[in-house]
Every structure is written in C-alpha cells, then in structure tokens.
Amino acid sequence: MSETSTKQRIGVLTSGGDAPGMNAALRAVVLAAEHYGMEVMAFRHGYEGLLNNEHVPLKSADVLHVLQYSGTIIKSARCPRFKEVESAQLAANNLDSLGISALVVIGGDGSFRGAHHLSQYWKGQIIGVPGTIDNDLYGTDATIGYSTAVAIAMDALDKIRDTADAMDRVFIVEVMGRHAGFIGLKSAMAAGAERMILPELQKDKPLTIAALVKHIKRVEEVRGAGSYVMVLSEHQWPGGAVALSEQLEAEYNMPCRPCLLGHIQRGGPPTPSDRVLASELGVHAVELILQGKTEVMAGIKAGEMVEVPLVDTWTKKNPLDANLLRIQHEIFNPVKKSTRS
Numbered sequence: 001m002s003e004t005s006t007k008q009r010i011g012v013l014t015s016g017g018d019a020p021g022m023n024a025a026l027r028a029v030v031l032a033a034e035h036y037g038m039e040v041m042a043f044r045h046g047y048e049g050l051l052n053n054e055h056v057p058l059k060s061a062d063v064l065h066v067l068q069y070s071g072t073i074i075k076s077a078r079c080p081r082f083k084e085v086e087s088a089q090l091a092a093n094n095l096d097s098l099g100i101s102a103l104v105v106i107g108g109d110g111s112f113r114g115a116h117h118l119s120q121y122w123k124g125q126i127i128g129v130p131g132t133i134d135n136d137l138y139g140t141d142a143t144i145g146y147s148t149a150v151a152i153a154m155d156a157l158d159k160i161r162d163t164a165d166a167m168d169r170v171f172i173v174e175v176m177g178r179h180a181g182f183i184g185l186k187s188a189m190a191a192g193a194e195r196m197i198l199p200e201l202q203k204d205k206p207l208t209i210a211a212l213v214k215h216i217k218r219v220e221e222v223r224g225a226g227s228y229v230m231v232l233s234e235h236q237w238p239g240g241a242v243a244l245s246e247q248l249e250a251e252y253n254m255p256c257r258p259c260l261l262g263h264i265q266r267g268g269p270p271t272p273s274d275r276v277l278a279s280e281l282g283v284h285a286v287e288l289i290l291q292g293k294t295e296v297m298a299g300i301k302a303g304e305m306v307e308v309p310l311v312d313t314w315t316k317k318n319p320l321d322a323n324l325l326r327i328q329h330e331i332f333n334p335v336k337k338s339t340r341s
C-alpha cells in the first residue's frame with residue numbers, strides 16, 4: 001500500500017498474443033476498480049513487466065476512449081522465462097513490495113498457466129480474463145477478440161470470393177488458430193467456403209492432396225466451373241497455404257492462389273460483441289476480487305457471468321460446434337455423401 005493511500009491496490013497485465021478488445025477489458029477493470037474504491041497498477045509487457053518492475057498506475061483518465069482500439073495500451077509480450085520458479089518468486093516479491101493484493105491477468109491459456117504458476121508462490125488473489133482470438137479456453141462461450149478475428153476473416157473471404165469467382169479459381173485462405181479451429185469454422189460458414197481444414201478435424205482425418213483435388217473436381221462437376229474457396233487453419237500443412245497451392249499447381253495442374261491473413265486478424269476496431277464482452281468480463285473480474293475469489297477465470301455462459309477454475313480453462317476443452325460442423329459437411333457440401341467414395 002502506498003503511504004498516502006489506504007485503498008486496496010490491484011494489478012493488471014495483458015499477456016500472450018494481443019486480442020481486439022483487450023483495451024476495453026482494461027478500461028472496464030479500471031472503471032470498476034475506481035467505482036469500488038480500489039486503485040490499479042498496470043504491468044507493461046505482460047509477465048516481463050512483472051519481473052522487471054515495469055509498472056504504471058492506471059486511472060480512469062488513462063483509459064478514456066481506448067475501447068475502440070485493438071492492441072493493448074499497456075503492451076503485451078510472451079515471456080518464456082516466466083516458467084521458471086525463480087521468476088514466479090521474483091514476481092511475488094515485486095507484487096508484495098507494491099502492496100498489490102490481487103492481480104488480473106488478461107490473456108490466453110498460456111497466460112493462465114503462468115498465473116497458476118505464480119499462485120504457487122504468491123498469496124494474493126489471481127483472476128483471469130479470457131483474451132485471445134483463438135477462443136480456445138474452456139468454460140466460456142467466447143473469448144475477447146474472437147468475434148473481431150472472425151469478422152476480419154469473413155470480410156477477407158468475401159473479397160477473395162469476388163476475384164475467385166471472376167476467374168473460376170481455387171483459393172486457399174489461411175487463418176489463425178494454431179491449435180483451435182474456431183476462427184476457421186465460423187469464418188468458413190459465414191463466408192460460404194467450400195472446404196475447411198481445422199486442427200480438430202485433422203486429428204481424425206488428416207488432409208491429403210488427393211482427397212482435396214477429388215473434392216474440388218467433384219464440386220466443379222456438380223456446379224460447373226466456378227470458384228472454390230478453402231479455409232485452412234495455420235500449421236495444418238507443411239509450408240501452409242503457399243506450399244499447398246504450389247503443390248496443387250505443380251502436381252495436379254490446378255491453378256490455385258494462397259492468401260495468408262496472419263496478424264491482420266488482430267487489428268482494427270473490435271466488434272461490438274468484443275467490446276461489450278470485454279466490458280462485462282473486466283467488471284466481473286473486479287467483482288470476483290471483491291467476493292474474495294482467486295484462481296478463477298471470469299467467463300460467460302449462455303449470457304450469464306460465470307467463474308471457472310483457472311486450471312480447467314486449459315485442462316478441459318471446448319469442442320467445435322457440432323451443429324456447425326454437420327451443416328458445413330453435410331448440408332452445405334455441394335458433394336453429397338452418396339456421391340463421395
């Protein structure tokens with residue numbers, strides 16, 4: 001506690017890959033904390049800032065008009081050394097020296113693992129706020145940033161469709177989500193893609209070029225010449241969309257173009273859904289602190305605020321939406337089961 005203040009002091013940081021809406025979550029944490037008579041100390045550059053004592057007080061004036069921007073005003077980082085015991089001990093000492101009694105970690109599953117690691121050496125409260133475009137955290141229907149990433153991917157897919165249609169071309173559009181196909185599935189459905197290759201589906205039935213070519217040809221037989229747009233989650237093919245499209249051309253003489261969306265999916269104005277989700281979850285995190293909770297993630301389930309044990313968020317998995325998969329694979333697939341071999 002600072003000498004002049006008797007207010008409860010809480011810490012906050014953003015960690016891992018930045019996600020659209022993180023600023024809205026920060027704003028919500030700061031406004032809620034002030035509302036309840038607490039003060040906020042932010043650590044810049046995620047866990048790096050916690051280790052380097054790179055901290056800055058955050059007041060409501062600092063978070064005015066930030067919720068419409070992606071990125072994070074306190075910066076984010078990946079901090080591999082945080083896995084070490086000495087790092088957690090150092091972080092605990094730094095938090096105690098600053099009189100911080102609770103820490104809000106805005107990030108993904110790695111950041112929550114880091115929070116759990118810290119909890120082994122620090123007695124303060126720790127609350128997670130799900131901030132990742134990948135939507136791969138158990139216990140919440142949505143993570144902050146996911147809606148924006150899907151909207152960006154859909155917008156790109158719509159644009160690709162225009163040129164693909166004009167030239168009767170095959171396109172492979174690579175989207176983010178190293179281990180999770182949520183962005184791929186939702187954007188593929190939203191944009192009417194002919195095919196999607198997602199990490200979860202790859203486990204049962206890995207993609208082969210022969211199967212892909214067969215599907216492309218069957219679609220052409222059914223519909224006539226036209227466009228074929230495929231959504232490929234990153235890391236699902238050696239060399240990604242570029243290598244796959246080169247192989248299609250070289251080995252099957254099938255003109256194909258790759259398009260990598262990459263970090264575009266993490267920028268631009270967050271969608272209304274992400275802004276509102278981040279606002280609700282940021283306030284919820286502060287209210288969980290007031291309730292004395294620790295080692296939980298503030299989440300949302302069927303419109304209700306929930307708290308999820310931090311460990312569950314990465315040890316358990318949300319499956320891909322089975323109904324969306326069924327519709328994509330069976331109802332929207334131009335190639336019907338009876339004609340597939």
Ligand SMILES: Nc1ncnc2c1ncn2[C@@H]1O[C@H](COP(=O)(O)OP(=O)(O)O)[C@@H](O)[C@H]1O
Binds near residue numbers: 017107
């Ligand atoms: N097992 C772990 N123990 C301690 N810290 C971890 C652990 N896993 C991840 N972290 C910390 O969390 C940071 C963010 O994790 P990362 O997986 O990169 O992003 P995200 O939180 O978005 O999933 C890492 O750079 C590291 O500092």
Ligand SMILES: O=P(O)(O)OC[C@H]1O[C@](O)(COP(=O)(O)O)[C@@H](O)[C@@H]1O
Binds near residue numbers: 109110134178
């Ligand atoms: O920005 P980086 O470090 O290149 O990481 C890219 C990765 O970050 C993400 O955008 C988000 O992942 P995390 O939430 O795990 O950080 C992934 O979709 C992508 O694979």
